[in-house]
Amino acid sequence: MRITLRRLPAGAALGALLLSTLYALPAAAVPAPVVHDGRTQPVFPYGEAVRETVYVEAPMDSDRDGRRDRVAVAVLRPAQSEQGMKVATVMKATPYTGKAPRAATVPDPGVFSEWYDEYFVPRGYAVVEVELQGTGQSEGCPTTGGPADTTSVTAAIDWLNGRAPATYADGRAAVAGWSTGDVGMVGLSYDGTLATAAATTGVEGLKTIVPEGAISSWYDYARDQGVAYNGNLGTRYPEYQASRVASQSATARCGEVLKELGDAAADDTADRTAFWDERDYVKDAAGIRSSVLLAQGLADTKVRNRHFAALWQALGEHGVARKLWLHKGGHEDPLVTGGAAWQETLHRWMDHWLYRVDNGIMSEPRVSVQRPDSSWQTSADWPHPGSRPTHLWFGPASEAAEGGLLRTPSGSGTQSFTDAPAQNEAVMISAPEAAAPNRLAYLTPPLTKATHVSGTPTVRVRLSSSTASTPLTALLVDYGPAATPSPAPSPGLSDGTGQVTAELAPVRKPVTKLPIVSRGALDVKNRHSLERPSPLEPGKAHTVSLRLHAVDHVFPEGHRVGLVIVANDKDYIATDPAAGRLTLGLRASHLVLPTVGGR
Helix, strand or coil, X not given: CCCCCEECCCCCCCCHHHXXXXXXCCCCCCCCCEXXXXXXXXXXXXXXXXXXXXXXXXXXXXXXXXXXXXXXXXEEECHHHHHCXXXXXEEEEECCCCCCCCCCCCCCCCCCCCCHHHHHHHHCXXXXXXXXXXXXXXXXXXXXXXXXXXXXXXXXXXXXXXXXXXXXXXXXXXXXXXXXXXXXXXXXXXXXXXXXXXXXXXXXXXXXXXXXXXXXXXXHHHEECCEEECCCCCCCHHHHHHHHHCCHHHHHHCHHHHHHHHHCCCCCCCCCCHHHHCCECCCCHHHCCCEEEEEEECCCCCCCCHHHHHHHHHHHHCCCCEEEEEECCCCCCCHHHHCHHHHHXXXXXXXXXXXXXXXXXXXXXXXXXXXXXXXXXXXXXXXXXXXXXXXXXXXXXXXXXXXXXXXXXXXXXEEEEECCCCCCHHHHHCCCCECCXXXXXXXXXXXXXXXXXXXXXXXXXEEEECCCCCEEEEEEEEXXXXXXXXXXXXXXXXXXXXXXXXXXXXXXXXXXXXXXXXXXXXXXXXXXXXXXXXXXCCCCCEEEEEEXXXXXXXXXXXXXXXXXXXXXXXCCECCCCCCCEEEEEEEEEEEEEEEECXX
């Protein structure tokens, strides 16, 4: 739908001018969002906003009760939308709105718990929160990334576009006559995952999505190349996840549906099955018609960097308009580390895609990466366009010392280690120059200049095992001096461009744990296929390739790039008790490191 925006003259003073412009309109005039300096302005009083909850009829019956599920949708919109003003929608879909029932006329205190409503409603947007089926006030059963999850979201978008029916709690028809039909979805973790899932359907009206630390493949969330992650997710994970978000009423009626989720998890093999394939949004990226602002914390160990890297590549292959924001934080809203810079980016992004404001955001560098010192680097794409594969070969070792990472193959020879399932990562990566019986370690010489790694590292080895089953785990480590400068910016000092305005004093502190830049693990039985395992023949050599998680990291001058090889890693993956002794052939074994400049 085409809408009219009111634009203030360039250089016009804000504040009183904005309000006088709004309220000096003739009585018959239809209000409209106000744009100044390429941004919608906060002229609509938040305290006067309309609050309502509607129940959208979704085309599914996830709880198998013989009738379509109704999905609860909470709405917060400017009061002026009651006077004919058409507004676009910033939407978050979530399963996390509480398990206990509440009065239908009382907004859930968990709804609108983010900052989006306070920020976007005054700027002329509706903010909408969709409660996933089987959660909150919605009917149905949660399905942990299944098709019903996606349908919950697309039904709400259909309602905003006049294509789906909805009612209020008292049965009156609810019509979104105030909606332009244009929707931008945003959210962290599961919430952002739902945005990606909805986008793969190509649903009309979804103009943009902003997934933050979001899952792009549920298999890759629960597994790493044929081996389950450690016990943090538990066994029968899809059932566990659905049960922890299900409302009390859903818990009572969805037992069989949830049990089927657990049965389908394939915990006995951790192989990829049709169940997981159905929950892979990367393979469905061809259906995405919306633009994508993708955000990821480079230190996120919950939704790991493989997710953003795979989706980003697929978006590029299908010509999707996209932008990437990699911040230094973990599994958190980019606002935590990006501050005003992120808020400004999200604001301009929504203005451009939902109100068609020509603010130049699409002509700026496509990729922004935040470094540990809070500085920002930009580039035209990711991996960095200058990134090239550098092959670093495992070098010869002795009984007293571990090996090196060399630019040319080292020659013949083998090196062995025995699995130690009880050792932790701190032990694995300690004293890398010394030989150890339960790991192999390989190091470059000290770097003569800073080395930027951008992309997905790969380890390829010639390996034999004393047993028919074993995991293979690789850890990429940045080995540095005993103390490093560690600037610690105060929060809230961003000038809105990502640059910190206050002077920062370097703080020297001891490094108590050498930093692991990335990890990767493979069930060697799955070396050929994640769907069909191939048991090992003990003593027979096999060529094995495993991917680490994507990285964008700068190894400082004087540091050393290290690679540590183990079998089990109890800090990272579920333990395989069958692992025994592993032997690597040095001639064929190497690390492929995507380095900017290829050095």
